[in-house]
Structure formats: structure tokens, C-alpha cells
Amino acid sequence: xxxxxxxxxxxxxxxxxxxxxxxxxxxxxxxxxxxxxxxxxxxxxxxxxxxxxxxxxxxxxxxxxxxxxxxxxxxxxxxxxxxxxxxxxxxxxxxxxxxxxxxxxxxxxxxxxxxxxxxxxxxxxxxxxxxxxxxx
Ligand code: HEM
Ligand code: HEM
Numbered sequence: 045x046x047x048x049x050x051x052x053x054x055x056x057x058x059x060x061x062x063x064x065x066x067x068x069x070x071x072x073x074x075x076x077x078x079x080x081x082x083x084x085x086x087x088x089x090x091x092x093x094x095x096x097x098x099x100x101x102x103x104x105x106x107x108x109x110x111x112x113x114x115x116x117x118x119x120x121x122x123x124x125x126x127x128x129x130x131x132x133x134x135x136x137x138x139x140x141x142x143x144x145x146x147x148x149x150x151x152x153x154x155x156x157x158x159x160x161x162x163x164x165x166x167x168x169x170x171x172x173x174x175x176x177x178x179x180x
Contacts, residue, residue: 050180053119056111059104060166060169105139105143108136109140128172131172142158142165
């Protein structure tokens with residue numbers, strides 16, 4: 045059970061990295077998309093990847109929250125709380141909520157502040173996760 049609990053922690057981190065990877069993908073597409081289109085045959089692949097990423101992005105976010113619940117259930121049985129874990133989980137939930145608001149509630153064009161919040165939160169989350177796992 046102990047290994048499974050840790051394993052779920054790693055699953056959360058992998059899902060989170062997949063979410064944050066959207067930044068890299070968008071950056072490459074924006075800055076090198078034209079070059080890739082003119083000089084390589086990979087442009088259709090990149091387009092497909094962008095679309096796939098866009099489709100799974102919200103769902104991966106929700107899945108992260110489910111994985112956190114499973115992780116907490118396995119390691120604590122909901123009988124006690126680990127403060128650094130709770131901070132990481134709260135920040136992650138806030139990021140999912142920010143994403144949800146941006147995608148479904150705000151009107152386009154979304155305010156610039158929104159994208160900056162959604163973009164910088166992952167950096168804060170990384171610090172929170174590192175401080176959580178460095179405990180063990
Ligand atoms: C973003 C949220 C979270 C992530 C990414 C995460 C990740 C991890 C990881 C990777 C480990 C294994 C660390 C190691 O062995 O080196 C771990 C352990 C642990 N986590 Fe979390 N965690 C999160 C949230 C939480 C929350 C909310 C709680 C409790 C309320 C919690 C409680 C624990 C406990 C008690 C352990 C130690 C388990 C053991 O050694 O058997 N975590 N976590
Ligand atoms: C842990 C969860 C999440 C993380 C770490 C995350 C991270 C990111 C990152 C790094 C970007 C790229 C930002 C940029 O352009 O520089 C992005 C874009 C975006 N995210 Fe998330 N996200 C998460 C959850 C969600 C959820 C749950 C939703 C919606 C339900 C969402 C909606 C969006 C939208 C709409 C964009 C595109 C903004 C645009 O292209 O203008 N995100 N996300």
C-alpha cells in the first residue's frame with residue numbers, strides 16, 4: 045500500500061507535467077511553426093499534437109484532482125492531513141479552477157491577466173510539490 049501511495053504521488057506529478065507541457069507546445073508552435081512548415085514535413089504532426097493537447101488539457105486537469113484524492117486516501121485514509129500536501133493540492137485545485145473559468149466562463153478574448161495567472165501558477169505548484177516530496 046505504501047508503494048501504491050507513493051506511486052499515485054508520481055502519477056499526479058506526471059499528469060501535472062503533461063498539463064504544463066502545453067506551454068512548450070504553444071511556444072514552439074508560435075515561434076517556430078512557420079519554419080517547421082517551410083522546412084520540414086512535421087507540420088501536420090505538430091498540428092495534430094496541438095489539437096490533441098487542446099482536447100485532453102481540461103480532462104487531464106480534472107484527472108489530476110481525482111489522482112490527488114486517491115493519493116490522499118491511500119496515504120492517510122482521510123484521517124489526518126499533511127500540511128505541505130494540502131498546500132500543493134490547494135494550489136493545483138486553484139489552477140484547475142482558473143483553467144475552467146478561462147475556458148468556459150470568460151468571454152474571448154480572455155483578459156491578459158488570466159493567461160499570466162494560468163501560466164505562472166505551475167511554477168508555484170512546482171515549488172509546493174518539491175517542498176512536499178522533500179519531506180519524505
Ligand atoms: C499536488 C498534490 C500532491 C502531490 C504531487 C504529491 C506527491 C507525493 C509524492 C511523489 C510522494 C512520495 C514522496 C517520496 O516518497 O519521496 C508523496 C508522499 C506522501 N504524500 Fe503526497 N502529494 C500531493 C498531495 C498530498 C496531500 C493533499 C496529502 C495529505 C493530505 C499528501 C500526503 C502524503 C503522505 C502522507 C506521503 C508519504 C507517504 C509514505 O511515505 O508512505 N500528499 N506525495
Ligand atoms: C493542473 C492543471 C493545469 C495546468 C498545470 C495548466 C497549464 C497550462 C499551461 C502551461 C498553458 C499554456 C499557457 C500559455 O499560453 O503560456 C495552459 C493553457 C490553457 N489552459 Fe490550462 N492548465 C491546467 C488545467 C486547465 C483546465 C482544467 C482547463 C479548462 C477546463 C484549462 C484551460 C486552458 C486553456 C483554455 C488554455 C489556453 C489558453 C490560450 O491558448 O489562450 N487548463 N494551461
